């Protein structure tokens with residue numbers, strides 16, 4: 001029934017996984033990372049594919065990402081860029097930034113993706129106003145409210161701000177009085193994104209929750 005919200009059953013999930021499975025070089029990156037303790041931070045193919053669609057739909061000239069990790073989501077988005085389009089991706093951890101840069105080089109995407117090493121709040125103020133078609137937020141969750149302030153300045157009218165993990169791993173389903181700092185930041189982000197008159201926002205029940213906001 002159309003008004004129900006439900007997770008796909010295992011057979012449907014397997015069929016979807018087959019349809020969404022990445023090709024090389026992303027396929028190789030997921031395989032290389034399979035045993036890594038932080039592998040679950042990689043953007044899942046269902047969201048990766050969604051990001052690619054949104055990059056293409058918004059023109060794909062300039063994309064901003066906060067939270068590079070090993071470059072998974074950047075590698076999903078890069079092929080969807082327009083000719084000459086670029087991605088600026090921000091990563092605080094120098095080892096992760098170097099690993100992402102090496103992967104992107106190997107994947108032939110280094111010319112389209114620039115990895116900026118350092119805390120995002122040090123890089124964001126130097127980026128140009130209204131220059132971005134899409135901003136994808138996927139770094140430290142307590143930073144989301146501040147990242148939203150920057151994204152509102154950096155994304156052009158008609159562009160999109162996409163934030164991953166807005167369900168906080170399920171924490172947002174608990175009473176707000178039980179929020180820790182991470183849950184409070186995610187709740188604040190999402191409620192503000194829904195209410196801010198400069199944005200038109202919806203929440204997708206993809207993965208751990210994805211907020212998609214159009215900048216008016």
Ligand SMILES: C[S@@+](CC[C@H](N)C(=O)[O-])C[C@H]1O[C@@H](n2cnc3c(N)ncnc32)[C@H](O)[C@@H]1O
Pocket residue numbers: 041042043066067068069070071072073074090091092093096118119120121138139140143
């Ligand atoms: C969930 S992972 C990003 C996953 C990535 N989008 C992908 O698909 O592979 C979050 C990343 O944000 C980085 N991070 C955490 N705090 C940060 C900050 N203040 N500035 C920039 N990056 C940060 C972490 O080091 C981590 O690599």
